[in-house]
Amino acid sequence: MRTSAVGIVFSNLNNNTLSKLTSDRTVAAIPFGCRYRLIDFCLSNLINANITHINIIANYNYRSLLDHIGSGKDWDLARRVGGINVISPYQTSRTPTAKLYSHHMEALKNMKEYISEFKEDTVILMDSDSVLNINFSDVIAAHEKSAADITFVTKTLAPDYTAKHPQLMVSTVAGKIADMALSDSYTERVPELSLNIFVMKTNYLRKLIADAEAAGIESLTEMMLRGYKYANYRTYSFGGYVASVSSFLDYFRCSVDLAKNEKAREELLWKKDAPIFTKVHNSTPTVYHPGAEIADSMIADDCEIEGTVINSVLFRGVKVAKGAVVSNCVLFRGTSVGEGATLNCIVADKDVQITDGVTLSGHENMPFYIQKNRKV
Known part of the structure; x- marks a missing residue:
């Protein structure tokens, strides 16, 4: 009613x-x-x-x-x-x-x-x-x-x-x-x-x-x-x-x-009688490759994980390549992290590209922000 x-x-x-x-x-x-x-x-x-x-x-x-x-x-x-x-x-x-x-x-x-x-x-x-x-x-x-x-x-x-x-x-x-x-x-x-x-x-x-x-x-x-x-x-x-x-x-x-x-x-x-609704995208499931390591993280659909993700939030379509380490990060939709890259305390907006071998670190009291569509 x-x-x-x-x-x-x-x-x-x-x-x-x-x-x-x-x-x-x-x-x-x-x-x-x-x-x-x-x-x-x-x-x-x-x-x-x-x-x-x-x-x-x-x-x-x-x-x-x-x-x-x-x-x-x-x-x-x-x-x-x-x-x-x-x-x-x-x-x-x-x-x-x-x-x-x-x-x-x-x-x-x-x-x-x-x-x-x-x-x-x-x-x-x-x-x-x-x-x-x-x-x-x-x-x-x-x-x-x-x-x-x-x-x-x-x-x-x-x-x-x-x-x-x-x-x-x-x-x-x-x-x-x-x-x-x-x-x-x-x-x-x-x-x-x-x-x-x-x-x-x-x-x-x-x-x-x-x-x-x-x-x-x-x-x-x-x-x-x-x-x-x-x-x-x-x-x-x-x-x-x-x-x-x-x-x-x-x-x-x-x-x-x-x-x-x-x-x-x-x-x-996860309240049964009080769900949180959002726009439905009907994305494909996330792929976790052999060797991928995940701990204390929230990962959306349509991601591809080959590296390590720790205490992070990954939105739809994020890719973490082999050997990459993502910790204490928030990665918006479409962000890609290259092979061997290391990210800590980073907030990356939509469609950011982190190239191979890059190391970026903020601090828990001063996280580093990367603007939308940037290549680093």
């Missing part, structure tokens, strides 16, 4: 912190986990909760996102009613100066007439850079039970947590948000990290947009910081696996960690 909720996914409002990976794609289209894109987790979480009306706010650089999503049939979203919509900046007589968005509220203002036509009671706003497998039916139920204005999906932080840029963090008293701040590290004052997933009544979102227009505010976060003392903001603490891909280093660490962490893979990718 279709749930009376609508999803809004922001595809690339944090491109600056992932600029290496977003020169030719939006954040939502970044490859992850050897066969997925980041958008797959957003769409799958929504469709698994029977939310079949999903809107993706695109800004620019979204050709690869459109190619990946297509009609939405791989997520059962090719529908006459609801389905999937990609919304980009557009000009009208009321918005003659429409521009690329820098903030969530800017994007929401631009689509306010579209939002005014939503028939669903509840709306879920989410960024595309948090990788998790969450039951939105439970989140919506908790939201309705608490009669919250906004329910923030959060994760309790470890005391040693640090981030590359300030993030929204909160503290609660009896489930209600009592304090909120932007911070780049754990503090006792605000020990829970917002995953930038918000559940609210559709009418409350319309009110937020109207209030932001009246106040001339472009940031959704600023609206929340202004309003939490006077509104009923609550949290839904998520205790499962989360990969927060908020920087290039985060992306690298999350990728190689997932490759060696079977428990995390089970929790994220």
Whole structure:
């Protein structure tokens, strides 16, 4: 049965912190986990909760996102009613100066007439850079039970947590948000990290947009910081696996960690009642030649492995030649590694060629990135 909720996914409002990976794609289209894109987790979480009306706010650089999503049939979203919509900046007589968005509220203002036509009671706003497998039916139920204005999906932080840029963090008293701040590290004052997933009544979102227009505010976060003392903001603490891909280093660490962490893979990718869907390619199986050695790695279909692959993520069509050693690497589709080459802590974009005998090494705190179509 279709749930009376609508999803809004922001595809690339944090491109600056992932600029290496977003020169030719939006954040939502970044490859992850050897066969997925980041958008797959957003769409799958929504469709698994029977939310079949999903809107993706695109800004620019979204050709690869459109190619990946297509009609939405791989997520059962090719529908006459609801389905999937990609919304980009557009000009009208009321918005003659429409521009690329820098903030969530800017994007929401631009689509306010579209939002005014939503028939669903509840709306879920989410960024595309948090990788998790969450039951939105439970989140919506908790939201309705608490009669919250906004329910923030959060994760309790470890005391040693640090981030590359300030993030929204909160503290609660009896489930209600009592304090909120932007911070780049754990503090006792605000020990829970917002995953930038918000559940609210559709009418409350319309009110937020109207209030932001009246106040001339472009940031959704600023609206929340202004309003939490006077509104009923609550949290839904998520205790499962989360990969927060908020920087290039985060992306690298999350990728190689997932490759060696079977428990995390089970929790994220292999839930029987909550599968993660992606575009189907119908590729041939990977060929492992005699002498190939594999350890703690995720390898997609259509690869050819003759050498050694350790703690790495290989996407479709990657070739590792005889005598080559690939460790702690993320190799995008179509990358080839020549005979006797050695790679360590490398992120290679699509169709990179590593020639015979080359040695390249980054560091776990500073992985080396190779641009798309480069020959090294």
